[in-house]
Amino acid sequence: MLKKGKKAGFPRFKNIDRSKSIYYPQSGFSLNDKNKKLKITPFGEIKVIVHRPIEGKIKTLSLKRESSGKWFAIFIAEQDPKPFISNNKGQVGIDLGLKTLATLSNGTKIKNPKHLAHWEKILAIKQKKMSNKKKGSKHRYDAKIEVEKIYEKITNTRTDFLHKITNNLVNSYSLIAMEKLQSQNMAEQNYGKQINDAGWSTFANMLTYKAESAGSQIVFVDPKNTTKTCHVCGNLQDMPLRERTYECEKCGEVSDRDINASINILHKAITVGQTGNNASGDNHV
Protein backbone atom coordinates (compact mmCIF):
# COMPACT_ATOMS: atom_id res chain seq x y z
CA MET A 1 0.00 0.00 0.00
CA LEU A 2 1.21 3.46 -0.76
CA LYS A 3 1.31 5.98 2.05
CA LYS A 4 -0.57 9.27 1.77
CA GLY A 5 -0.16 10.61 -1.72
CA LYS A 6 -0.49 14.29 -0.94
CA LYS A 7 3.23 15.01 -0.77
CA ALA A 8 3.97 12.96 -3.84
CA GLY A 9 1.55 15.00 -5.83
CA PHE A 10 -0.94 12.29 -6.74
CA PRO A 11 -3.88 13.58 -8.66
CA ARG A 12 -6.97 14.12 -6.52
CA PHE A 13 -10.22 12.91 -8.01
CA LYS A 14 -13.25 14.86 -7.07
CA ASN A 15 -15.81 13.14 -9.22
CA ILE A 16 -18.00 10.33 -7.88
CA ASP A 17 -16.03 7.58 -9.64
CA ARG A 18 -13.03 7.72 -7.36
CA SER A 19 -11.28 4.54 -8.46
CA LYS A 20 -8.45 5.05 -10.86
CA SER A 21 -5.41 3.16 -12.07
CA ILE A 22 -2.14 4.02 -13.80
CA TYR A 23 -0.14 1.41 -15.69
CA TYR A 24 3.64 1.32 -16.30
CA PRO A 25 4.36 -1.44 -18.84
CA GLN A 26 8.17 -1.41 -18.65
CA SER A 27 9.86 1.72 -17.40
CA GLY A 28 9.23 4.91 -15.49
CA PHE A 29 9.55 3.36 -12.05
CA SER A 30 12.07 1.77 -9.70
CA LEU A 31 11.58 0.10 -6.34
CA ASN A 32 14.06 0.23 -3.51
CA ASP A 33 12.88 -2.73 -1.50
CA LYS A 34 15.22 -2.05 1.45
CA ASN A 35 14.31 1.60 1.94
CA LYS A 36 10.72 0.79 1.05
CA LYS A 37 10.62 3.58 -1.48
CA LEU A 38 9.10 3.60 -4.93
CA LYS A 39 10.35 6.12 -7.45
CA ILE A 40 7.81 6.91 -10.13
CA THR A 41 7.80 9.34 -13.04
CA PRO A 42 6.46 12.02 -12.67
CA PHE A 43 5.48 11.74 -8.99
CA GLY A 44 8.94 11.23 -7.42
CA GLU A 45 9.73 9.07 -4.40
CA ILE A 46 6.87 7.56 -2.44
CA LYS A 47 7.01 5.52 0.75
CA VAL A 48 5.46 2.08 0.36
CA ILE A 49 4.44 -0.77 2.64
CA VAL A 50 5.66 -4.00 1.02
CA HIS A 51 3.14 -6.75 1.79
CA ARG A 52 5.04 -9.62 0.17
CA PRO A 53 8.71 -9.78 -0.90
CA ILE A 54 8.99 -9.54 -4.67
CA GLU A 55 10.79 -12.51 -6.22
CA GLY A 56 12.23 -12.44 -9.73
CA LYS A 57 12.61 -9.61 -12.20
CA ILE A 58 9.98 -6.87 -11.99
CA LYS A 59 8.26 -6.39 -15.35
CA THR A 60 5.31 -4.07 -14.88
CA LEU A 61 3.76 -1.79 -12.31
CA SER A 62 0.13 -0.78 -11.85
CA LEU A 63 -0.91 1.95 -9.47
CA LYS A 64 -4.44 1.48 -8.33
CA ARG A 65 -6.62 3.70 -6.25
CA GLU A 66 -9.28 1.87 -4.28
CA SER A 67 -12.62 3.56 -4.05
CA SER A 68 -11.93 4.28 -0.36
CA GLY A 69 -9.01 6.49 -1.45
CA LYS A 70 -6.05 4.19 -0.68
CA TRP A 71 -3.40 3.69 -3.37
CA PHE A 72 -1.90 0.29 -4.14
CA ALA A 73 1.17 -0.58 -6.21
CA ILE A 74 0.93 -3.96 -7.97
CA PHE A 75 4.10 -5.44 -9.46
CA ILE A 76 4.29 -8.29 -11.93
CA ALA A 77 7.60 -10.16 -11.83
CA GLU A 78 9.02 -13.01 -13.89
CA GLN A 79 10.85 -15.96 -12.37
CA ASP A 80 12.80 -18.87 -13.81
CA PRO A 81 10.87 -22.10 -13.19
CA LYS A 82 12.21 -24.15 -10.28
CA PRO A 83 12.07 -27.97 -10.16
CA PHE A 84 9.02 -29.21 -8.24
CA ILE A 85 9.83 -30.96 -4.97
CA SER A 86 6.86 -32.59 -3.22
CA ASN A 87 6.44 -32.09 0.53
CA ASN A 88 5.41 -35.80 0.68
CA LYS A 89 2.40 -35.18 2.87
CA GLY A 90 -1.14 -36.50 2.45
CA GLN A 91 -3.84 -36.09 -0.18
CA VAL A 92 -7.11 -34.23 0.24
CA GLY A 93 -10.25 -33.50 -1.75
CA ILE A 94 -12.11 -30.21 -1.24
CA ASP A 95 -15.78 -29.50 -1.93
CA LEU A 96 -16.62 -25.79 -2.00
CA GLY A 97 -19.96 -24.52 -0.76
CA LEU A 98 -21.83 -21.43 0.36
CA LYS A 99 -22.53 -21.77 4.09
CA THR A 100 -19.54 -24.02 4.59
CA LEU A 101 -16.75 -22.54 2.54
CA ALA A 102 -14.97 -25.85 2.15
CA THR A 103 -15.54 -29.47 3.14
CA LEU A 104 -12.46 -31.70 3.18
CA SER A 105 -12.45 -35.41 2.36
CA ASN A 106 -11.16 -36.09 5.90
CA GLY A 107 -14.48 -34.75 7.23
CA THR A 108 -13.29 -31.27 8.26
CA LYS A 109 -15.66 -28.40 7.54
CA ILE A 110 -14.27 -24.89 7.11
CA LYS A 111 -16.89 -22.24 7.81
CA ASN A 112 -16.75 -18.60 6.77
CA PRO A 113 -15.77 -16.40 9.73
CA LYS A 114 -18.80 -15.38 11.82
CA HIS A 115 -17.92 -11.70 12.02
CA LEU A 116 -18.20 -11.47 8.22
CA ALA A 117 -21.96 -11.94 8.47
CA HIS A 118 -22.04 -9.11 11.02
CA TRP A 119 -20.29 -6.71 8.65
CA GLU A 120 -22.46 -7.82 5.76
CA LYS A 121 -25.52 -6.80 7.80
CA ILE A 122 -23.99 -3.40 8.46
CA LEU A 123 -23.23 -3.08 4.76
CA ALA A 124 -26.88 -3.69 3.91
CA ILE A 125 -27.97 -1.00 6.42
CA LYS A 126 -25.47 1.53 5.02
CA GLN A 127 -26.54 0.76 1.47
CA LYS A 128 -30.16 1.38 2.38
CA LYS A 129 -29.17 4.63 4.03
CA MET A 130 -27.34 5.66 0.87
CA SER A 131 -30.30 4.89 -1.40
CA ASN A 132 -32.50 7.19 0.72
CA LYS A 133 -30.25 10.19 0.03
CA LYS A 134 -30.95 12.45 -2.89
CA LYS A 135 -28.95 11.55 -6.00
CA GLY A 136 -25.99 13.84 -6.64
CA SER A 137 -26.15 15.34 -3.14
CA LYS A 138 -23.26 15.73 -0.71
CA HIS A 139 -25.08 13.45 1.78
CA ARG A 140 -25.32 10.71 -0.81
CA TYR A 141 -21.66 11.07 -1.66
CA ASP A 142 -20.70 10.77 2.04
CA ALA A 143 -22.98 7.73 2.43
CA LYS A 144 -21.33 6.14 -0.61
CA ILE A 145 -17.88 6.53 0.96
CA GLU A 146 -19.19 4.83 4.12
CA VAL A 147 -20.52 1.91 2.03
CA GLU A 148 -17.19 1.58 0.23
CA LYS A 149 -15.24 1.54 3.49
CA ILE A 150 -17.37 -1.29 4.90
CA TYR A 151 -17.10 -3.18 1.61
CA GLU A 152 -13.33 -2.88 1.72
CA LYS A 153 -13.30 -4.10 5.33
CA ILE A 154 -15.32 -7.17 4.34
CA THR A 155 -13.03 -7.88 1.40
CA ASN A 156 -9.89 -7.56 3.54
CA THR A 157 -11.31 -9.75 6.32
CA ARG A 158 -12.26 -12.42 3.82
CA THR A 159 -8.87 -12.23 2.10
CA ASP A 160 -7.00 -12.63 5.42
CA PHE A 161 -9.16 -15.62 6.26
CA LEU A 162 -8.53 -17.23 2.85
CA HIS A 163 -4.76 -16.67 3.22
CA LYS A 164 -4.75 -18.54 6.54
CA ILE A 165 -6.69 -21.51 5.18
CA THR A 166 -4.75 -21.82 1.94
CA ASN A 167 -1.38 -21.55 3.75
CA ASN A 168 -2.49 -24.33 6.04
CA LEU A 169 -3.66 -26.55 3.18
CA VAL A 170 -0.57 -26.28 0.95
CA ASN A 171 1.66 -26.93 3.98
CA SER A 172 -0.36 -29.97 5.07
CA TYR A 173 -0.96 -31.80 1.78
CA SER A 174 1.11 -32.77 -1.25
CA LEU A 175 -2.00 -33.23 -3.39
CA ILE A 176 -5.08 -31.03 -3.16
CA ALA A 177 -8.02 -31.89 -5.39
CA MET A 178 -10.83 -29.49 -6.15
CA GLU A 179 -13.42 -28.90 -8.81
CA LYS A 180 -12.63 -26.72 -11.73
CA LEU A 181 -14.56 -23.47 -11.29
CA GLN A 182 -16.38 -21.91 -14.21
CA SER A 183 -14.93 -18.50 -13.45
CA GLN A 184 -11.42 -19.74 -12.89
CA ASN A 185 -9.10 -18.11 -15.31
CA MET A 186 -6.10 -16.31 -13.93
CA ALA A 187 -5.83 -14.04 -16.94
CA GLU A 188 -9.36 -12.80 -16.45
CA GLN A 189 -8.79 -11.82 -12.84
CA ASN A 190 -8.31 -8.12 -12.42
CA TYR A 191 -6.25 -7.05 -9.47
CA GLY A 192 -8.38 -5.24 -7.01
CA LYS A 193 -11.51 -6.64 -8.61
CA GLN A 194 -14.21 -7.13 -6.05
CA ILE A 195 -14.09 -10.63 -4.70
CA ASN A 196 -17.13 -12.72 -5.50
CA ASP A 197 -19.40 -13.54 -2.62
CA ALA A 198 -18.08 -16.91 -1.58
CA GLY A 199 -14.52 -16.11 -2.57
CA TRP A 200 -14.12 -19.40 -4.46
CA SER A 201 -11.95 -18.11 -7.25
CA THR A 202 -9.73 -16.21 -4.80
CA PHE A 203 -9.41 -19.43 -2.82
CA ALA A 204 -8.44 -21.41 -5.95
CA ASN A 205 -5.98 -18.76 -7.13
CA MET A 206 -4.30 -18.53 -3.73
CA LEU A 207 -3.91 -22.31 -3.57
CA THR A 208 -2.48 -22.35 -7.09
CA TYR A 209 0.17 -19.70 -6.54
CA LYS A 210 1.18 -20.95 -3.10
CA ALA A 211 1.26 -24.66 -3.94
CA GLU A 212 4.51 -25.07 -5.84
CA SER A 213 6.83 -23.42 -3.34
CA ALA A 214 5.15 -25.42 -0.53
CA GLY A 215 5.73 -28.70 -2.38
CA SER A 216 2.05 -29.22 -3.03
CA GLN A 217 0.15 -29.96 -6.24
CA ILE A 218 -3.36 -28.70 -7.00
CA VAL A 219 -5.45 -30.90 -9.27
CA PHE A 220 -8.66 -29.50 -10.78
CA VAL A 221 -11.23 -32.11 -11.75
CA ASP A 222 -14.37 -32.16 -13.85
CA PRO A 223 -17.23 -31.38 -11.41
CA LYS A 224 -19.66 -33.71 -13.21
CA ASN A 225 -21.48 -36.15 -10.85
CA THR A 226 -19.24 -35.52 -7.83
CA THR A 227 -22.37 -35.03 -5.70
CA LYS A 228 -24.48 -37.79 -7.31
CA THR A 229 -21.92 -40.58 -7.02
CA CYS A 230 -21.60 -42.88 -3.99
CA HIS A 231 -17.96 -42.74 -2.93
CA VAL A 232 -18.11 -46.35 -1.72
CA CYS A 233 -19.74 -48.27 -4.59
CA GLY A 234 -19.85 -45.74 -7.42
CA ASN A 235 -23.68 -45.83 -7.69
CA LEU A 236 -25.25 -42.78 -9.38
CA GLN A 237 -28.43 -41.27 -7.96
CA ASP A 238 -30.21 -37.92 -7.99
CA MET A 239 -29.25 -35.55 -5.19
CA PRO A 240 -31.61 -32.55 -5.01
CA LEU A 241 -30.07 -29.55 -3.17
CA ARG A 242 -32.27 -30.08 -0.07
CA GLU A 243 -30.75 -33.54 0.48
CA ARG A 244 -27.94 -32.93 2.92
CA THR A 245 -27.17 -36.64 3.38
CA TYR A 246 -26.18 -39.14 0.73
CA GLU A 247 -28.04 -42.39 1.36
CA CYS A 248 -26.90 -44.87 -1.24
CA GLU A 249 -29.79 -46.84 -2.75
CA LYS A 250 -27.39 -49.58 -3.79
CA CYS A 251 -24.93 -50.27 -0.95
CA GLY A 252 -26.66 -48.48 1.94
CA GLU A 253 -23.74 -46.11 2.66
CA VAL A 254 -24.87 -43.00 4.55
CA SER A 255 -22.62 -39.94 4.44
CA ASP A 256 -22.77 -36.18 4.60
CA ARG A 257 -23.51 -34.77 1.14
CA ASP A 258 -20.41 -32.55 0.98
CA ILE A 259 -18.02 -35.08 2.51
CA ASN A 260 -19.20 -37.67 -0.04
CA ALA A 261 -18.55 -35.12 -2.83
CA SER A 262 -15.09 -34.19 -1.52
CA ILE A 263 -14.04 -37.86 -1.42
CA ASN A 264 -15.26 -38.27 -5.02
CA ILE A 265 -13.25 -35.18 -6.02
CA LEU A 266 -10.12 -36.73 -4.50
CA HIS A 267 -10.82 -40.08 -6.25
CA LYS A 268 -11.18 -38.28 -9.58
CA ALA A 269 -7.90 -36.44 -9.10
CA ILE A 270 -6.07 -39.69 -8.37
CA THR A 271 -7.69 -41.76 -11.12
CA VAL A 272 -8.17 -39.19 -13.88
CA GLY A 273 -5.72 -36.55 -12.70
CA GLN A 274 -6.95 -33.63 -14.76
CA THR A 275 -5.02 -30.48 -14.05
CA GLY A 276 -4.92 -26.88 -15.15
CA ASN A 277 -7.44 -25.59 -17.61
CA ASN A 278 -8.24 -28.80 -19.46
CA ALA A 279 -11.08 -30.01 -17.29
CA SER A 280 -14.52 -29.35 -18.73
CA GLY A 281 -16.78 -26.83 -17.11
CA ASP A 282 -19.93 -28.92 -16.60
CA ASN A 283 -22.31 -27.54 -14.06
CA HIS A 284 -21.96 -28.77 -10.52
CA VAL A 285 -25.23 -30.54 -9.76
Ligand SMILES: [Zn+2]
Ligand atom coordinates in the same frame (compact mmCIF):
# COMPACT_ATOMS: atom_id res chain seq x y z
ZN1 LIG B 1 -23.06 -46.99 -2.60
